[in-house]
Amino acid sequence: MRMIALMATLLLFLPLSAQHQHVHGHTHERPIHFPDTDRYRTIVSDFHMHSVFSDGSVWPDIRVQEALKDSVDAIALTEHLEYQPHREDLPHPDRNRAHNLAERYARPYDLMVIRGAEITRNMPPGHANAIFIQDANKLRVEDAMGAFEEANLQGGFTFWNHPNWYAQVKDGVARLTDFHRELIDRKLLHGIEVVNDLTISEEALRIALDHDLTIMGTSDVHGLVDWQYEIAEGGHRPVTLVLASARSPEAIKEALFAGRTVAWFENTLVGKRENLLPLVKASLQVEGAAYIGPSAVIEISIHNDSDAEYLLDNVSGYSLQSDLGLIRLHPNATTTFSVMTGEQIPEFELRFRVLNAIIAPGTRLELTLPINVR
Numbered sequence: 001m002r003m004i005a006l007m008a009t010l011l012l013f014l015p016l017s018a019q020h021q022h023v024h025g026h027t028h029e030r031p032i033h034f035p036d037t038d039r040y041r042t043i044v045s046d047f048h049m050h051s052v053f054s055d056g057s058v059w060p061d062i063r064v065q066e067a068l069k070d071s072v073d074a075i076a077l078t079e080h081l082e083y084q085p086h087r088e089d090l091p092h093p094d095r096n097r098a099h100n101l102a103e104r105y106a107r108p109y110d111l112m113v114i115r116g117a118e119i120t121r122n123m124p125p126g127h128a129n130a131i132f133i134q135d136a137n138k139l140r141v142e143d144a145m146g147a148f149e150e151a152n153l154q155g156g157f158t159f160w161n162h163p164n165w166y167a168q169v170k171d172g173v174a175r176l177t178d179f180h181r182e183l184i185d186r187k188l189l190h191g192i193e194v195v196n197d198l199t200i201s202e203e204a205l206r207i208a209l210d211h212d213l214t215i216m217g218t219s220d221v222h223g224l225v226d227w228q229y230e231i232a233e234g235g236h237r238p239v240t241l242v243l244a245s246a247r248s249p250e251a252i253k254e255a256l257f258a259g260r261t262v263a264w265f266e267n268t269l270v271g272k273r274e275n276l277l278p279l280v281k282a283s284l285q286v287e288g289a290a291y292i293g294p295s296a297v298i299e300i301s302i303h304n305d306s307d308a309e310y311l312l313d314n315v316s317g318y319s320l321q322s323d324l325g326l327i328r329l330h331p332n333a334t335t336t337f338s339v340m341t342g343e344q345i346p347e348f349e350l351r352f353r354v355l356n357a358i359i360a361p362g363t364r365l366e367l368t369l370p371i372n373v374r
């Protein structure tokens with residue numbers, strides 16, 4: 001953090017032209033920003049959060065205001081159905097209440113509030129969210145399987161929450177139980193949190209890929225987003241980027257069932273290759289590619305229209321002159337770097353491993369960028 005402050009101070013004293021030589025743009029704005037892909041709208045969603053209507057610390061209007069500040073497009077208040085620690089102070093018989101209030105607060109704004117609830121059981125099955133349901137109260141049934149059946153009867157999308165939570169699995173390793181296998185076999189469970197709050201789980205990603213569950217990333221925030229994710233210091237809440245055919249609840253629901261998501265956690269994107277590749281491609285645009293005079297050194301400028309600082313491991317076979325194999329494409333900015341191609345070539349390809357784009361445990365996204373010299 002101290003290093004960053006020093007660099008920021010130095011930048012203030014550099015002439016504008018020097019600042020703009022390698023990077024220009026704005027990097028530390030609060031709204032979460034990713035571009036649409038060539039086929040889909042990129043919807044920023046957070047479908048796991050709490051208010052005082054279960055064990056959270058805030059009234060539902062705060063969740064709405066936080067979402068507006070973060071430019072989140074869609075949220076769900078997912079109160080614990082079976083865990084009501086504020087019941088003495090806030091007696092409320094209706095498990096839809098938090099949603100109904102949030103929905104009302106959000107009405108003047110362009111924010112979608114999706115009805116949801118957290119099925120809160122011991123392991124197995126542990127905790128799961130049901131969103132796009134009709135009536136949370138009807139999910140309060142004796143046996144856990146019955147809660148999933150009811151959520152599905154209501155047309156809901158369900159996902160396994162924090163399968164790596166140490167309070168429910170001591171070693172923090174997400175593992176399927178027979179109960180989860182039955183849920184998956186009966187198509188009663190549709191997604192899994194690979195990212196929850198401050199944690200990410202490789203084993204949950206493995207389960208998602210092996211069983212074709214939708215990859216989810218959520219905040220599960222109980223206190224304030226600003227404090228939990230250090231927004232003032234440049235942090236952001238974890239979200240699920242949903243690749244939807246339109247910016248509507250129906251389209252989001254369709255995309256979730258179809259598995260078109262990418263989780264955004266710290267500076268890491270996690271998703272199935274078919275979703276992550278178009279998102280990364282949409283983020284990056286080659287703005288300039290010109291050889292320096294008659295030399296065989298080419299300067300390439302790439303604009304990164306996203307909040308991710310892409311870390312590119314160069315596997316092109318061409319060396320970089322400005323770095324030793326690693327390129328950082330700064331968020332919401334243009335980065336210029338130089339490549340040695342041996343001789344001037346009118347068009348060629350740069351190939352990268354995107355180190356912060358994960359498509360499977362231990363596997364980074366591979367990206368090819370065609371370069372046309374102009």
Ligand SMILES: [Zn+2]
Binds near residue numbers: 162
């Ligand atoms: Zn939970």
Ligand SMILES: [Zn+2]
Binds near residue numbers: 049118220
């Ligand atoms: Zn929760």
